[in-house]
Amino acid sequence: MPWGVSYFLMKNSEYAMHDRAKATRTTPEQAICGPDAALLASIAESAVARSIGNTPLHRLRRYERYLGLPETIELHLKAEWVNPGGSIKDRTALSIVRAAIKSGQLGPGRTLLDATSGNTGIAYAMLGAALSFPVTLVVPGSASEERKRTLAAYGARVIYSDPYEGSDGAIRLVREMTSVAGDDFFYADQYNNPANPAAHVATTGPEIWRQSDGRVTHLVAALGTTGTLMGTGAYLRQQGAVQLIGVQPAEAFHGIEGLKHLPTAIVPGIYDPSLPDRIMGIETEAAFxxxxxxxxxEGFFAGSSTGANLAAAGELARELASAGQAARLVVIGCDGGARYLSTGLWELG
Amino acid sequence: MASESTVQVLIPTPLRRFTDGESRVEVSGATVGDALDALEARFPGIDERVRDDSGQIRRFVNLFVNGQNVRDRDGIATPLSPGDELGIIPAMAGGSAA
Known part of the structure; x- marks a missing residue:
């Protein structure tokens, strides 16, 4: 693969040329139109949209025994991989899309555009196919092969950003694109869009509260856009004294897809540093x-971010056990493992 | 044995704190392993992020010589020619310095 600056520049200029040659542009009048009724109705009718959320919460009894935890410490895993797009990001994308249609930002003549390292992109692409709106995604060239092919399967247009610049490089490229061709796009901006955490206030949080019989003591959620921890955490905090644990890679240079090392990354606008009780750093190898x-x-094949959450939860559970405390930990199972098979981490041996 | 070759190493953003912010640096070596040794000599701390204690490329790290993954060639023994580009990329996307 000819990765590198020249490839990036070539893709970039190809994009700019395509944009200039475009015959139809959205006029300002169209941009301020009200919600598109047909699009809104299509969400209500969509089998895919309706099958997002209401995921199971599984108690991991065998994994608890594997860790040697006492009966008083429970680990529960929220199985987000059963969402139709295969990850928790289906909730995020649906919330962002619904809010944008309602506000008139996404409608006829508009393409949804965002930077994504994978799962949110898959969710946008799936919803774009199911609801008939065009989707353009900027994805770091280093994203796993499975993700790239999945996006292609849904028919989304994908622009690869310089793999050496990571997910922040994708964010910067999207910002450049919107500054050149803003009217054609609805920039979904998952890192700064309040509809991202709102998805979890409305769905993930209430599900966890109900499924744990109101007895969840700790929420363990990986930090990428930080929407899951911000939204689910905010909801659970309103219900009771739940400890909120954010999980990030221990090192800036890591292989846990979708996660951000906040001290060295562009910090998402939706992130409120005062909300988490604790941030735990996990090594890539420990996550895997x-x-x-x-x-x-247990027989659940989950991805590396779920692994990072479990590694953090295991560490926390052992601390609680040695302190003689009882706890019911809820761990977010962000996505499934099959999406990562082409990476070196699942090599045989 | 192949002789030493001067190659360009492409540095991903999370490792640029070791290279004074440089995105590409020049080192010499006959193989990928030699080039990593030379890189470590100039920028201490970088090699342990790329290779584990046994000297193997960490599983989440991909090394490319002119765009080809060295796992599909001879790993760290992959020979280098003058002017080659050696790219270091974590297997998946990650954050970087803003």
Whole structure:
């Protein structure tokens, strides 16, 4: 693959040329139109949209025994991979799309555009196909092969950003694109869009509260856009004294797709640093060991971000056990493991 | 044995704190392993992020010589020619310095 600056520039100029040659542009009049009634109705009718959320919460009894935890410490895993697009980001994307249609930002003549390292892009692409709006995604060239092919399967237009610049490089490229061709696009901006955490205030939080019989003591959620922790955490905090644990890679240089090392990354606008009680740093290898153990002990094959959450939850559970505390930990299972098979982490051996 | 070659190493953003912010640096080496040794000599701390204690490329790291993953060639023993580009990329997308 000819990755590098020249490839990036070539793609960039190809994009700019395409934009200039476009015959139809959205006029300002169209841009301020009210909600598109047909699009709104299509959400209500969409089988895909209706199957997002209401995921199971599984108690991991075998994994608890594998970690040697006492009966008083429970681990529960929110199985987000059962969403139709395969990840928790289906909730985020649906919330962002619905809010944008309602506000008139997404309608005829507009393409949804965002930077994504994968799962949100898949969710946008799926919804774009199901609801008939065009989707353009900027994805770091280093995203896993499975993700790239999945996006292509849904028919989304994908622009790859410089793999050496990571997910922040994708964000910067999108910002450049919107400054050149803003009217053609609805920039979904998952890192700064309040509809992202709102998805979890409305759905993930209430589901967890109900499924844990109101007895969740700790929420463990990986930080990428931070929407899951911000929204679910805000809801759970309103219900009771729930400890909110954010999980990030221990190092800036890591292989846990979708996660951000906040001290060295562009910090999302939706992130409120005063909300989490604790931030735990997890090594990539530890995240994969936990994902592998989950597969072998419980039979759930989850991805690396779920592994990072489980590794953090395991560490926390042991601390609570040695302090003699009882706890019911809810761990977010962000996505499934099959999306990562082409990466070196699942090599045999 | 192949002789030493001067190559360009492409540095991803999360490792640029080791290279004074440089996105590409020049080192010499006959193989990928040699080039990583030379990189470490100039920018201490970078090699342990790329290779584990046994000297193997970490599983989440991909090394490319002229765009081809060295896992599909001879790993760290992959020979280098003058002017080659050696790219270091974490297997998946990650954050970077703003």
């Amino acid at each position: 060991e936990a994902a592998r153990a989950l597969a072998r002990v």
